[in-house]
Amino acid sequence: MSSELYERLRGLLDALSAHLIERDTEIRLSLLAALAGEHLLLLGPPGTAKSELARRLRHALRDARYFERLLTRFSVPEELFGPLSIVALEQDRYERQTAGFLPEASIAFIDEVFKANSAILNALLTLLNEREFDNGSRRLRTPLVTVLAASNEVPEDEAIAAFHDRFLLRCDVQPVGAGRFPELLALPDDIAITVPDACRFDHAELDALRQAAAAVALPAAVVELIADLRAWTLEQGIAVTDRRWRKLAQLLRIAAHAHGRSQVDLWDCALLVYGVGETAAQRATVAQWYGERLGTDRVLQPARLTRVVESFEAQLEFERTATDLNYDAAGRLALEAGAEDDDNGLRSSRRKGLSGFIRPKQYGERHIGARVEQVGALLAEFDAALGGLDRIALELEETVRLHLWLPPDFADRVREPLAVTRAVFAALRARVIDVREGFAALPLADEPGTAPAPIAVDG
Template sequence: MSQTLRNKMLARMEEVRAQVAERDELIEIIAIALLTRKNVFILGDTGQAKSAVINLFRAGITGANQFERLMSKQTDEEALFGRLDLSSLIPGGVPEEVLEKDQHYQELRRKLETALQTGGPDSASQLADLTAEMEQYRKALAELHSGEPRIITKGKLPDSHIVFLDEIFKAADGILNALLTALNERRYTNEGKTIHIPAISFFSASNEIPNFANPEEKILKPLYDRFELKVVTEYVEDRDARLTILKQKQAAQGTAQNPSAVISLAELQAMQDEVLQVRVPDQVNELMDDVLCELRGKGIHISDRKYFNYAPIAQAKAWLSGRDTVEPSDLTTLCAYLWTAPEERTIIQSTLERMCNDPLKDRLDTILAEAVEGYQEFTDTADAPAARRIGKLRDEFMSLYITLSQMLSNAQSDAEREKINACLEELERYSKEAHASVQYSYVPLRELYDLKTS
């Protein structure tokens, strides 16, 4: 891992953070999106610096072609993707794209321009020779390329690395399919010709999410789903933070501030390669599966596709933290990846924090809760035969004991072993109390396990 590259990204984030207030989550998500080639949607009321943060951040990415458009029903495909080059369809015509990329033709053109500027007694003859040579060469190019439909994409979306489509849900129905393919597959097809789009990330912002229950707006749901990362902004709450930004803006009136912490396109691509090398341990994947089951159990819809593709987000978070291995706490940043409806955020974030900031404690608490539930059922069924009650409880406790024993053998530190042993002691205490209540001889769970496995 290159510390220099990481420091550059952190410096870009910090420079943006210094110019806005209470936008830490958004800034980090923009960085993660660029590191993982994901798309970002920002939801918030007008005047909450949604567009400003995006623009501030991307202003520091040098060498990257950037495209921005405020979407409306009047925005057509040509405005986004470029127009058809009619010269490419005319017999004998040469597409402008071909002429621009042909080095020999451009060299002839430069010579012709020089001859026109310098003049002189032999200029007429020289101009005639150059013009004839260019015309002959142009005809040769026409033989090779005439009749191939070409799209003039220069300065448009297919020519861009970072794309900001503000108010994307106001797009006309006629361009939705083209937008869907661009966001999901990074390609555009027109007149039978498919163009690869080099876009790293698409960004959009709005003060509302379409009502997908409305038949007229349901068509926008696939477009919404193409934004893997979503952030909600609020108005600045802290008084000191508001005043700090207010004073900065008043002091900077009339002056343009160029970014000082910049990242080149090549450096960004190198960062992306490093993020892919961050290791995801099995225990993190297992924890993520536990999170999935927990959230689905709470009624949060998370698709298999989303679950199977969570890793890059966690890898980017670990990379930003200076680590080459994902830790459980890195999963807490997945809230922006997992929510679909804004009201889901609180449940998802609290679940992630509880399960991922101290996953061992959460798992031990779950095991103890199962032990307490089993013991409570044992005491509530006092009228049932003692042998059946103690036998059922013993089987349940043995299953929990086996789980704890496996966790103990996989413990990574003395602190983890201490917590697991404390849980084992608590389990033994409940078992001993249960045996005493029905006057059965108590055999420690460890000895029962040894007898069972011998």
């Protein structure tokens, strides 16, 4: 079943993306949104195939009813929800004729969605979230699967914040790049796509898929990453509601279930980039955070390990420069080797003070052994971190090739952050080796002594 679902979705994506140039990410997100019963907001200039994406998505469902509308600041509710019923008015009922309008659609595209007035927005809020429509005194269930909405930008208006939050996924759409622009010019005017019926879904199949995906586990590493992202967004002032976090977790489960997996993996978490951040700039910073976080965890973080190494280096410097009084075999103070006698050849502590009788502190075998062992444990942490990063790098190309939802350029986005993180770890590891050699070279005392307390680490 899992393999069958994967191949079915792969075929559906191939069919929907045929003859579309540089819109792989948008197609993948629109289909994932439909599977999850969520909505997608496309942000970008006009003429970038945003409406074409929605028109194609309708072919992913059997017998899909499609609705499309361009809003202006003069749009009225009748344009989306249908005209008032004259027959109902004659019977003192305020009802709309919804046939052919949004309340009866399963796939919808709303262009310039933020130009809607408050009357439209209020009705859309309930329809998008609860899949219900208030028609007069009755609240009706709607067959809506997903809404793709488009806008040039998101207005900075607190009044639309709740409406903006209804779109779980947000994607920035750019014009076709210069490298593939000739392909755009060569496209025929009439492009007909063919979606095999075996690849399409009906409402019952979507419900079954979502129920099955609910059993997909969020492993500890994924929960930790999401929790860390939440803490980071709070620090950055990026608003993400608790409802959105819960919906994103379910989206990740559906993404994993599509691959036949019983749990979400860290690659799936790349999709969080499209669900966290209200602006393109915020989404870019989230993508950077994910790239830097990939292959690490709370323990094996560059910042934390840097502090650990600095603590070890500080302890080594302290012990290396520590001094002690120099006693001879008889237990008397003796002039340290290399110290000069005074002009009269006297070793007079009265005239020279104690400075001539001070030597570098010596450490017992147990002390030095304990320090070397502790540094060895830290070195093992670095080896584990570097090994993990190397495994991630090896998985990267194959993962992107097989993953249904990651964009084709995902590998390019994370390859550099991975390399930077690895270089940081490798440099820190070299410093740890120097520290280990420094502890091993401390002056050795005659007595074995005792093992010291572990080096205190801040963070």
